[in-house]
Amino acid sequence: MSQVIRYERIDDIAVLAAQNPPVNALGVDVRRGLLAGIERAEAEGARAVLIYGEGRTFFAGADIREFGKPPQDPWLPALCDRIEASPLLVVSALHGTALGGGLEVALSCHYRIAVPSAKIGLPEVNLGIIPGAGGTQRLPRVTGVEAALDMITTGRHVRAPEALSMGVLDCVKEGDPREIGLAYARELLDNNAPRRAVCDMPAPAPIDFDAAYDAVLKKGRGQLSPAVAVRAVQAACEADDFAAGQARERELFMELMTSDQRKGLIHAFFAERAVSKLPELQGVEPRPLHQIGVIGGGTMGAGIATAALLAGLDVVLLEMSPEAAHAARDRIAANLSGAVKRGKLSSDAHDDILQNRLTLATDYDALSHVDLVIEAVFEDMAVKKQVFARLDAVCKDGAVLATNTSYLDINEIAGSISRSSDVVGLHFFSPAHVMKLLEVVVADQTAPEVVATGFALGKRLGKVSVRAGVCDGFIGNRILSTYRACADHMVLDGASPYQIDKALTDFGFAMGPFAVSDLAGLDIGWATRKRKRAAGQDPRVRDSSYADKLCEAGHFGQKTGKGYYLYEKGQRAGLPNPEVMPLIEADRAAQGLAPRVFTDEEIVRRYMTAMVNEAAKVVGEGIARRPLDVDVTLLYGYGFPRYWGGPLKWADLNGLADVLTDIRNWSEDDAYFWQPAPLLEQLVAEGRSFDDLNKEN
Ligand code: 3H9
Secondary structure: OOOOEEEEEEOOEEEEEEOOOOOOOEOHHHHHHHHHHHHHHHHOOOOEEEEEEOOOOOOOOEOHHHOOOOOOOOOHHHHHHHHHHOOOEEEEEEOOEEEOHHHHHHHHOOEEEEOOOOEEEOHHHHHOOOOOOOHHHHHHHHHOHHHHHHHHHHOOOEEHHHHHHHOOOOEEOOOOHHHHHHHHHHHHHHOOOOOOOHHHOOOOOOOOHHHHHHHHHHHOOOOOHHHHHHHHHHHHHHOOOHHHHHHHHHHHHHHHHOOHHHHHHHHHHHHHHHOOOOHHHOOOOOOOOOEEEEEOOOHHHHHHHHHHHHOOOEEEEEOOOHHHHHHHHHHHHHHHHHHHHOOOOOHHHHHHHHHHHEEEEOOHHHHOOOOEEEEOOOOOHHHHHHHHHHHHHHOOOOOEEEEOOOOOOHHHHHHOOOOHHHEEEEEEOOOOOOOOEEEEEEOOOOOHHHHHHHHHHHHHOOOEEEEEEOOOOOOHHHHHHHHHHHHHHHHHHOOOHHHHHHHHHHHOOOOOHHHHHHHHOHHHHHHHHHHHHHOOOOOOOOOOOHHHHHHHOOOOEHHHOEOOEEOOOOOOOOEEOOOHHHHHHHHHHHOOOOOOOOOHHHHHHHHHHHHHHHHHHHHHOOOEOOHHHHHHHHHHHOOOOHHHOOHHHHHHHHOHHHHHHHHHHHOOOOOOOOOOOHHHHHHHHHOOOHHHHHHHO
């Protein structure tokens, strides 16, 4: 008797209820239970079988934790074929999410009913694979090729009403999945409805698959699985019969299963879930959050306020003057209008937020009742300390006092007031209502429930929150400043910013580092360079002046229309700015550097190695708790290609010993920059990987 599939007879209907929380993943026990249930129903003379899930969902897919391990019978494709081949009438009743293998089980049933809130999808491409249990063969037979390709290559979730109109569902009904499923099965039996196997349906009409393949490959920016899925759907149209199409699907599925992209994407899936699970927060209750304060209504402050308002929190926004407060309100209103345009907010809710949930203030007393306050004022220690002194004086006991600083020492800020344990860093990324990353920066004295409140706020705002320790730049910006410096070194040594940007976008980054600088504003890097030089930089640091020259001429990138690239009005992508290379050449000449040729491969290798080395220092020093915290930070805040899983997963996949060898070789020319991270040396010496560290913590 299966523990995870409960078997029950209701008259002539056998009911198979999945009980495998949290998401009824189709692990080996579930597959065995389903097979046994079908066989028993047939042996006992039932006329129909109903399959549904108990708890929050129908099957959310194959059990991803089994991937990479030896397969155990019955395999999902064989199980799906067996369900479909049953002489009984097999019905599935869907609720929650019927995803991947879950939808494939449903497609092998003869009829499908769902509650209106159910969602279906084949999201396998997001894990670096394709549907492998007949999904690429059955779905196009039901919906036609175009609709199936849309679902399979994007992995998007389709709501029940749309799935009904696509023909994937036969019926949508309000109610409990078991009850609506039983009633539907009874109705089908009473009407003598025929068994209806999708595999017996004619092959779908073909399209121009080569064109579809090229378009999907281009859109995937190097991700292979969506394009491979096109070939599998092609087999549904062109193979001799259903079985031959399935064999082709299996072949392509197995190829992807062994790929690095599959490993990277599955690492990303589990890492983004593990990142907010901190042992030190087990059993720690966050403080209640109803109303928050935001200080400063510039782009960042307005973005944070927008995110909080959209998440249903009330916001008090403090500015220096009524005019500045008014401008902040306009920014928030514009952000909210964007949400209305994207269908994320109704216009009634938009008006309600602005009229009733946003309070503008110019006096700190307005913050006396807020549960949490985030300051997003000018990045200057003296200014921040003044703000915190005022907060210390007016905020209620227990209020969380957060700074959005990107690099200042939060211990120093916390140490300047009487309640250091209430102080935490909440480092948002701009635009804060769009970017998913939130670094929760924990200072020496921060109380555990304050950290828990930071994570609770992140969750409420729909962010992916990562715990970081205090250092210049925390996790993300510290690593960024190192790999950005590596790019600058390569420019001095002979590569152009344009070659570097192209090599890195070809590698899979959303943007190259120079295009990113133009987007963020060249004045930001300029200010950082000036700050570091003023603080007394080590003479071994390789410095350059060409970017300063651009700034001195008033060129700050996209916002001024000119930076490394020239931006035509209304165009986001730019053309190389012809003034840049002469500035670089002058800089090289002044430093006596003879330019050399770089291959794209070397550019990627150096850039990635600099990133990995700094990331290993960040983990080794405890600034990031685990390698996966770094990976998630780079994935969500820095446009790192998800299919590599993050920089430290990339390092694992490429071999840590090779990474270390490169560092040692390059240190012969620049021993200061290429100092190997002690953690990297230790892992190589012990023959271990970053993933081993993830598993230990
Ligand atoms: C597939 O089906 C291949 C087949 O075509 C062919 C095979 C031959 N397996 O996300 P949550 C865990 S590929 C194992 O926090 P939510 C998850 O790790 C699969 N575990 O909840 C977490 O564990 P923990 C295609 C899984 O409500 C817990 O469940 N399917 C799986 O925010 C709760 O998850 C997919 O790609 C799984 N398949 O979202 C769907 N799924 O508590 C992947 C989840 O220890 N899953 N877990 O951290 C999802 O998209 C979301 O989990 C879902 C729920 C929308 C279902």
